[in-house]
Amino acid sequence: MKRLIYGMMVVLITAISCEKNDIKGYNEAPRLEFFNTKASCVFDDRDYMNEVTERALEVKVRCLGYALEKPLNFCLKTVEQMEGVVFIPSYEFPAGAETFTAQLVVPRPPRVGAQLNTKLTFDIENAEHEFGEGRVENSDCEVTIAYTIRPSDWDERLWGIYSNNKYMFMMDNLGKIYAETEQTKEVRNDISAKYEAYKKAGNPPLMDDENPQNEIVFPKD
16 A cells, blocks of 8 residues: 555656656747748749849747747847848847747849748847757758749640740740730731841841750741
């Protein structure tokens, strides 16, 4: 009987000890981590037409432990420096909030079809950063910046094999994106004639995206 009572006391003391340790963990300095460890930004054909060279990117972060009683600042940086990525000096995490969405500015990749990759982390060495480190697995956020202009509904029977050069030539001469273009043979033939005039003016032929590359072709039916 004494052994039974002793065993129950050990279990009870252990449970109380664990509970106290858990509470202690939440009483530590506020810690911060990324809510999502991946973020992406895509520049498309409308950006090409409007000559958009940068975009806002939203990154969500999460506060661990009790909700803040007062706002605290945090700072971000890229693991490897990337030209064109813009941060504000520090972001203010509001009191009482569990998550906060920070905005930064990212550059358009240098050419259509290119992709930039970088990694965000918390700038804990910055004097304005007021949070402790969160879980290691959520301490970085991988960022992908793509420049993709291909329309999802490209009509190969009307326009021929898709290529970035062909589509850019179309947008440059039509002044509109594919979604706003009349899908008719008349429009296609007009673009084809302009391409022939472009070459006769001494410009080099435009090449497709195939491997090996060939000159772009517009159907003539």
